Amino acid sequence: MIRRLYAALTTLAGPALHLYLRRRLKRGKEHPTRFGERLGRAGRLRPEGKLLWMHGASVGECLSVLPLIDLLLARYPDWTVMVTSGTVTSAELMMQRLPPRAFHQFVPVDRLPWVRRFLDHWRPDAVVWLESEFWPNLIHETRRRAIPMALVNGRVSDSSLRSWQRLPAFIGGMLGAFQVVLGQTDQDAARLSLLGAASARCVGNLKSAAAPLPADDEALKALRQIIGARPCWLASSTHPGEEIAVWQVHRQLQDTLPDLLTIIVPRHPQRGPEIATDLAAAGAEVSLRSTGGTPTAATSVYIADTLGELGLFYRLCPVVFVGKSLPDLPHAGGGQNPLEPARLGCSVVFGPSMGNFALLADQMTLSGAARQVADPSALAETIGWLLRDERARAVMADAGQALASAEAAVTERVVAALAPLLAGESR
Incomplete structure (x- = not known):
């Protein structure tokens, strides 16, 4: 009953949804030349042969699935993979990093005419949904066409x-549509x-098994020469409010x-x-990477506001604070993946709000691979200690890399679960 009501309301809301998407387009939140994909209009021809459709909401899900895509394409040479997501940033990253025989499309907004147009064109042979973004019309219409589906992570x-x-x-109706259900944790x-999934189980967390983030060797070499022996630390994946807290840490140190x-x-x-303006007003000497800026001797804060370079800065900085984890901020809560910097030998610090990665955060703190701090003052104390104590950094780095290595087999187990x-x- 609720599903039918949802389908009817989203169908009738077509003009309002179109207006909403147009407003997002003006704000840069929709792709200017691929807008039609959000309405179910394909941006390219369907490839010949079998097509696996994989859907992730945004950047984190899409990056976590890259090793899985590599392994699936190696095991199933007659398949092509289509990855869908809903954000411009994730689309740009996928365009950079997807291997041959894989491509990206924007997921259509969950309105039946657009969903049906999307499925009529692509005719996927199997579908993998990632994490927790459930779109009722997409799921129901895929099930109605007898296309097998899996929920992974x-x-x-x-x-x-x-x-x-x-x-x-x-x-229960949505989860019952999935033939394979793999939880991120037990x-x-x-x-x-x-909630209604059949035979749900856990074979590990894909985000713990991801490959190291890439980096441009020449860019890394250039930045190392510029920075020289200066102590440096990184605040990664920060959200509004955290940058001022990071500047407070800098001033304290x-x-x-x-x-x-x-x-x-x-x-x-x-x-x-926007961050550069706020920090300059607070007294920071700021350099902005997107405008070609590099850190000079006078620079106190270097803002790396470019896409796809996080792996570069993880390699550059021995100490990393993982953002979206400090309390009492407008966008606090949930955290970002703390194993990404640990995999590259960084000492990792995060705040108390790590709900999206709670198990991983616990594993890292218990194993000595990370430190959890309560607030910006404690963050400054911990960052200062790590920057001064090379041995402490080495111990944390070893623990983080050991934990990352232990999770490397997760991708193999997911591929085995998807084999039917x-x-x-399962048809």
Whole structure:
């Protein structure tokens, strides 16, 4: 009943949805030349042969699936992979990093005419959904066409569990459409089963098995020469409010580390000029990478507001604070993937709000691969200690890389779980 009402309302809301998307386009949140894809209009011809459609909401999901795509294409040479997502940033990253026989499209907005147009063109042979973004019309229409589906790295937060339990038939109907359900953790698998998924289980977290983020060797060499022996640390994937806290950390440390360079990589690169303005007003000497700036001797904060260069700065900075994790900020909560910097030998620090990576954060702190801090003052104390203590950094780096290596087999287990779908056994 609720699903039918949702389908009817989203169909009738076509003009409003179109207006909403146009407003997003004006704000730079939709791609200027690929807008039609959000309405289900294909941006290219369907490739010949079998097509696996993989959907992730945004950057994190799309990056986590790259090693899985590589392994699937190696095992199934007659398949092509289409990755869909809904953000401009994720689309640009996928255009850079997807291998041959894989391509990106924007996911259509969940309105039946647009969904049907999308499925009529692409005719996927199997579908993999990532994590926790459920679109009822897309799922129901895919199921109606008898296309097998899997949910991989499924995640159910505390708040999502409470919300979905108020609509048991609705969420149960969606989860019942998946022939394979893999939770990100054992707890997620149990919650998915409780909500109606059949045979949900956990074979590991794909985000723990990702390959190291790439970096341009020449750019890395150039920045190392520019920075020289200056102590530097990185605040990665920051969100609004955190950059000022990062500047407070810098000011607290600069008396004892007068040559300190703080580097910020915002989660959304388009915020770079805004961050630069705010920090300059607070007294920082700022250089902005997107305008060609490099850190000079006078630069206190270098804002790396470019796309796809996080791996470069993880290699450059021995100490990393993982953003979206400080409390009492407008966008606090959830955190970002702390294993990405650990995989590249960084000492990792994050705040208390790591709900999206709670198990991984616990594993890293218990193993000595990361430190969790309560607030900006504690962050400054920990960053200062790590910058001064090379041995402590080495111990944390070794623990982080050991933990990353232990998760390397997850991708193999996910491929094995997907084998019945790709062999057509679940049709």
